[in-house]
Amino acid sequence: MARSIKTWGTLTAFIFIIIAALAVFIFYPYHYILTLEQQRSGNLLAYLPLKDNHNFQIKYTHSVHLSEVVEYYQVNGGNIKPIKLVYEDTAIGMPSNAHGDDTFRMEDGKYIIEKSDDTKPFEELNLSVGQVRAEHKVIHNNQTHLLKDYVGAGTNLSIDAKKRSRWQLWKGVNMLE
Template sequence: MKKVWQRRPPAYLFPLIILFIAIVLFIPYKQAIIFQYQNTDQVLAYIPLSKEHKFKMKYTHSIHLTDVVESYEVTKKQEIRQYELEYMDFAIGMPADASEGERFEQKDGKFYIKDMNRIFPFFDLRTGKVRANHRVIFQGKEYPLSESITPGTWVRIMVKKINTWQQLKGVNILEHT
């Protein structure tokens, strides 16, 4: 009868497997618009980016109770540029005119400030509990933030590469509705 020898895997194989798993889980590679909890690294929700780099934030103004739409795009430097503002009322908190280099328009009962060039590394938002009903508009579709983020939560919105672990722990807004 022949003896069958079982060979043990080389000692370096186990650490290599662990290193590979760590790289796959923790190296950021997926560019996304992220909604992180306050100013921590905890990703609550995200929108993966590929070809489309524009998005809008829509909310109901707390005083005049009409919709406001802020339009943004991701720059090549991974910053957020506001390029347009749309609203329906000059009430408290809304601009009455455009700043230098911007255009003010009135069309179909709405007011627009166009050609904005306001660049932000991030912006903070407290999601509305009562009236605001914050929504993200991406690729022409509205996604209510209340379905992904607890109302009343302070989030920091920025563009960042995220890793597989963050994707697993956060909510992909595009898949959550």
């Protein structure tokens, strides 16, 4: 009888450890991702797995001049820091020079603004996914993802970098799958 109580206690402890490990595996936020959330509701629509200090780009066609624009960002500590802006026209909606310690140059027919090291990062980016010509894309690890395929054209997004649990990730679409 004493032996069966001891066995039962060992089995109970083992089951408890397995359940605790599963709970940590499912609910602990350890996956670092770039989230694409619906702005008003905060619903996770899609995400890209990434690591700290990883870069990504947002590429689109400017709605007025119909030329390509590429914005470069770096994710660091949950913040998104602008690194560089590359574009073809300085007309409506695009800068004609750099500000502060940023640098401005022209290379291969494109204007380039490189942000200084002192540039403040953003907690999130807000983006309205183009419905007609913009063709907003996220580029990460040499893979291009057309946003309207994942979140729908005309969707207002909040893009940020954070850690999420497996449970939270099941609610969104992994753009790599």
